[in-house]
Amino acid sequence: MTLSYRISTLQYQADDQFERLLELLAAHRPVVDEVALFTSFTHHMYIPLEVFAKRCELMGRRLEQLRGAGFASVGINMLCTIGHLDEAWDIWPPLPFDCMVGHDGAKSRSCACPTSTEFVQYTRAAYRLVAQAGPDFVWVDDDLRMHGHTIQWGCFCERCVKRFAAKHRGAPATRKELVRRLDSPSGGALREAWVQNNNVVIANLLADIRKTTRRVGPKIETGLMTYGPSWGGYSGIEFDHWLKSLGARKARPGGGFYGDHAPGEMIYKAFDTARQIDLYRGQADDVQYELENFIYHKLDKAVQTVMNECWLALAAGCNGIAFNALNDMVRSMDDYRDLMAGIERERPLWDRYIAAAAGLPMVGLWPAWDRRTTAKRSVNGDWFAPGGEYDFNRAIGLAGLGLPLTTTPQGGCATILTGKLAEIFSDRQLKEMLAGGAMIDGPTLAILHARDLGHLAGVKLGTTYDNGVWETLAPHPINGPFAGDCRDVRTSFGGELSYELVPMGRVASAEGGPSAVQALARLTGYDGRDMGLGACAFENELGGRVITLGYGPWGRCANSAKRSQLMAMADWVSRGRSPLRIDKTLRVLPMVRMSPDRKRLAAVLLNARLDPTGPFDVRLRAAANKVSLITADGLKPLAVRKEADERIVTIKNIPPWQTAVLVGS
Numbered sequence: 001m002t003l004s005y006r007i008s009t010l011q012y013q014a015d016d017q018f019e020r021l022l023e024l025l026a027a028h029r030p031v032v033d034e035v036a037l038f039t040s041f042t043h044h045m046y047i048p049l050e051v052f053a054k055r056c057e058l059m060g061r062r063l064e065q066l067r068g069a070g071f072a073s074v075g076i077n078m079l080c081t082i083g084h085l086d087e088a089w090d091i092w093p094p095l096p097f098d099c100m101v102g103h104d105g106a107k108s109r110s111c112a113c114p115t116s117t118e119f120v121q122y123t124r125a126a127y128r129l130v131a132q133a134g135p136d137f138v139w140v141d142d143d144l145r146m147h148g149h150t151i152q153w154g155c156f157c158e159r160c161v162k163r164f165a166a167k168h169r170g171a172p173a174t175r176k177e178l179v180r181r182l183d184s185p186s187g188g189a190l191r192e193a194w195v196q197n198n199n200v201v202i203a204n205l206l207a208d209i210r211k212t213t214r215r216v217g218p219k220i221e222t223g224l225m226t227y228g229p230s231w232g233g234y235s236g237i238e239f240d241h242w243l244k245s246l247g248a249r250k251a252r253p254g255g256g257f258y259g260d261h262a263p264g265e266m267i268y269k270a271f272d273t274a275r276q277i278d279l280y281r282g283q284a285d286d287v288q289y290e291l292e293n294f295i296y297h298k299l300d301k302a303v304q305t306v307m308n309e310c311w312l313a314l315a316a317g318c319n320g321i322a323f324n325a326l327n328d329m330v331r332s333m334d335d336y337r338d339l340m341a342g343i344e345r346e347r348p349l350w351d352r353y354i355a356a357a358a359g360l361p362m363v364g365l366w367p368a369w370d371r372r373t374t375a376k377r378s379v380n381g382d383w384f385a386p387g388g389e390y391d392f393n394r395a396i397g398l399a400g401l402g403l404p405l406t407t408t409p410q411g412g413c414a415t416i417l418t419g420k421l422a423e424i425f426s427d428r429q430l431k432e433m434l435a436g437g438a439m440i441d442g443p444t445l446a447i448l449h450a451r452d453l454g455h456l457a458g459v460k461l462g463t464t465y466d467n468g469v470w471e472t473l474a475p476h477p478i479n480g481p482f483a484g485d486c487r488d489v490r491t492s493f494g495g496e497l498s499y500e501l502v503p504m505g506r507v508a509s510a511e512g513g514p515s516a517v518q519a520l521a522r523l524t525g526y527d528g529r530d531m532g533l534g535a536c537a538f539e540n541e542l543g544g545r546v547i548t549l550g551y552g553p554w555g556r557c558a559n560s561a562k563r564s565q566l567m568a569m570a571d572w573v574s575r576g577r578s579p580l581r582i583d584k585t586l587r588v589l590p591m592v593r594m595s596p597d598r599k600r601l602a603a604v605l606l607n608a609r610l611d612p613t614g615p616f617d618v619r620l621r622a623a624a625n626k627v628s629l630i631t632a633d634g635l636k637p638l639a640v641r642k643e644a645d646e647r648i649v650t651i652k653n654i655p656p657w658q659t660a661v662l663v664g665s
């Protein structure tokens with residue numbers, strides 16, 4: 001495990017401040033494996049080379065001082081290559097070469113077009129200076145992307161558009177016409193080519209950085225920071241290819257989670273982290289989670305929040321943490337002492353977890369996603385204003401209610417298809433999903449019918465409601481004692497549309513049976529009228545089990561009845577292979593890893609609520625003989641009750657916003 005620290009210019013430029021930093025790091029040496037110096041502290045990409053040369057000389061001296069103080073692995077984090085976003089443009093010199101241009105013609109003030117000769121020359125010179133400072137490693141930050149640079153979608157400068165037109169026959173040579181074609185329903189092939197072009201521009205830039213750096217220092221390691229696929233695939237995000245281009249075995253999955261105001265957001269970052277690691281496809285072995293406390297104000301994020309976040313990062317597959325946390329402008333280091341002490345307390349537990357989880361795939365239901373979604377989705381004047389129908393994260397909130405989820409189809413015991421993501425998959429892929437187990441929503445059902453696969457769900461869409469409807473759980477074993485209970489997502493307060501489901505064949509009697517639609521919920525009008533079927537289960541001709549959810553499927557599911565129904569649904573569609581089940585009405589997030597023979601497991605459980613859990617049972621669908629809690633005193637074996645395919649353990653309590661970590665073998 002690697003614990004590393006990213007250090008702002010503000011902490012190393014002045015001698016006295018650097019002394020304070022050294023003192024802090026030295027006081028916590030067992031948890032400081034790596035130190036990386038940031039090249040700048042703002043996101044404006046251009047620094048005149050004569051200024052940058054002086055900074056690199058200083059970084060070289062600081063790296064030597066760090067080595068002298070006993071820190072074995074020290075390097076440099078290039079904060080800006082293309083530039084992140086517009087910042088401080090009135091203060092720093094303007095870019096002396098072409099800036100990035102948006103699809104609407106807007107010009108970035110701080111971010112460069114990556115294809116000008118002048119930019120490439122500047123970048124080579126800058127990385128040469130960085131390499132000459134003698135770092136053990138150089139990190140490239142996540143500004144290597146073609147979107148989200150204040151201008152939203154780049155680069156549509158004249159040169160980039162002309163180069164694309166020269167490479168792709170039939171591509172228009174003007175920005176306005178290119179944008180019109182990219183945004184039109186028939187622009188599919190052009191969109192795929194444009195996204196692939198973005199992918200290649202980034203890969204080429206990374207290859208150039210590798211060559212430049214290694215020419216100066218053949219042994220300098222390189223590392224690439226990436227960002228969450230849920231931010232979109234406009235830049236191609238072929239991370240394995242990018243890592244190879246950079247010659248990197250170090251990778252840093254990133255994303256935004258900055259403070260305590262919405263702690264549940266860390267769950268979304270954790271799943272986006274797991275997706276990034278999936279896209280590395282084994283090209284990185286040192287995977288350091290980006291723990292980011294930007295803008296670094298101490299009271300924005302509690303030490304406990306950081307600990308929880310680190311646990312989720314490890315559960316997502318990281319084997320290191322890069323702390324971007326020690327960078328506030330307060331000169332005293334006292335603000336960080338509790339954080340460093342927390343890291344020191346937790347490290348032995350993290351080490352134990354990583355050893356236990358090594359090589360185990362993440363398991364659970366798979367909310368389907370695909371890297372190529374931006375390139376392949378249908379478009380009708382909305383490519384540059386993407387909506388939530390393609391959001392990979394729609395079902396992730398269910399994880400916070402206790403549903404075990406995974407980010408890989410290989411680890412999936414069933415598939416969750418949300419919004420319009422079904423569009424991205426081929427008929428063969430969709431059939432495979434529906435021949436296994438799947439939970440789908442109304443928009444997915446519409447796509448399945450358009451592809452002649454709707455019969456595999458057993459229902460078609462009826463009336464759509466945008467107001468005045470709740471759902472009533474039907475009598476069915478999946479609903480158990482909650483039959484008759486209701487849930488209202490309050491559609492008029494930002495809730496989702498409701499879809500009436502119309503059975504295509506016969507409706508099951510209370511006993512159910514194959515090839516009949518089994519009612520799981522009815523739509524009920526606010527006046528008490530029955531408005532039709534709202535959710536159903538169906539066993540199709542391929543042997544697959546499909547649950548269609550017409551009413552508020554992925555959000556506002558936080559009552560006991562709905563939570564219980566969701567857990568039972570997961571068991572039904574996966575034929576009991578959902579890896580873990582907690583029956584008590586809690587908000588406990590499980591992130592589970594398990595070997596294919598189910599004998600080894602590692603599970604992080606986060607109590608994502610401000611109340612203690614009290615005692616609760618965890619039903620593990622595992623074949624492990626021993627199950628232990630990871631504690632500060634080592635592994636603490638738990639009493640295991642065996643019931644058929646389950647191993648049941650009781651957790652005494654998880655305090656508010658804390659974790660319990662289980663390992664089994």
Ligand SMILES: [Zn+2]
Nearest residue numbers: 113155157160
């Ligand atoms: Zn350009």
